Amino acid sequence: MPRSVVAVLFDFGNTLAAHEPLAATVGRAAAVLDGAAATGLDGAAYAAEVEAAAHAADELRYPRDLDASVWRERWHVLYGCWDHRIPGLGAEVYRRMHDPAEWVPYPAVATTLAALRRAGVRVGVVSNTGWDIRRVLRHHHLDVLVDEVLLSYEVGEVKPAVAIFRRACDALGALPETTLMVGDDPVADAGAVRAGLRTLLLPGAPVGADNGLGAVARMVANG
Incomplete structure (x- = not known):
């Protein structure tokens, strides 16, 4: 009997790897730039302001996930909302948010990907982003366990669009019905359901x- 799952797609952020909360990142960034000004800085307030601005209707007009230059420009603007308090803060936060060493794989990632590789299951990563997260995979030596990486800004499609999931299946040489999508976003990643x-x-x-x-490797092994 053929194996029911022959390929697995993973989201990247908050599925394969996580970054510390923005509130903590801005605190560390501020301390490096201006220790005195960083004292008493409200990281939670900064993070809330950035989050609200990033999801405002006017901001969502910018295709951050479809264009690397737009991604860089807009996130520098968003992270720079407190630059009037600490000059250069936005640039330092941006650097830390895109530093591969600042992203930490979840505990079971390496063993799960290795188990899938041994089982002959093809593995892909599908991410809505405007920067090359392959750098993170390489930094943590996970790139050798991944067959294909599809990034929204490179393929011109953004989850939850059916097209990006179908394209990922094609890249892995798998049918949608024999592919498992693993993610954390009930909107973006659940779009895979519509793709079959x-x-x-x-x-x-x-x-x-x-x-x-x-649990992914166990699910695949059990069909």
Whole structure:
């Protein structure tokens, strides 16, 4: 009997790897730039302001996930909302948010990807982003366990569009019905269901916590 799952697609952020909360990142960035000004800085307020601005209707007109230059420009603007308090803060936050060493794979990622590789299951990563997250995979030596990486800004499609999931299946040489999508976003990643893929949504988990990804290899092994 043929194996029911021959390929697995993973989201990247908060599925394979996590970054510390923005509130913590801005605190560390501020301390490097201006220790005195960083004292008493309200990282939670900064993070809330950035989050609100990033999802405002006027901001969403910019195709951040479809153009690397737009991504860089807009996130520098968004992270720079407190540059009047600490000059250069936005640029330092941006650098840290895109530093591969600042992204931490979840505990079961390496063992899960290795198990899928041994089982002959093809693995892809599908991410809505405007920067090359392959750098993170290479930094943590996970790139050798991934067959294909599809990034929205490179393929011109953004999840939850059916097209990006179908394109990922084609890249892996798998049919949608024999492919499992694993993600954390109930909107973007659940779009795989409309593309005909079985879909597993994992709970959000902080850096270092178990997000349940280890269940993927067991699910595939059990058909």
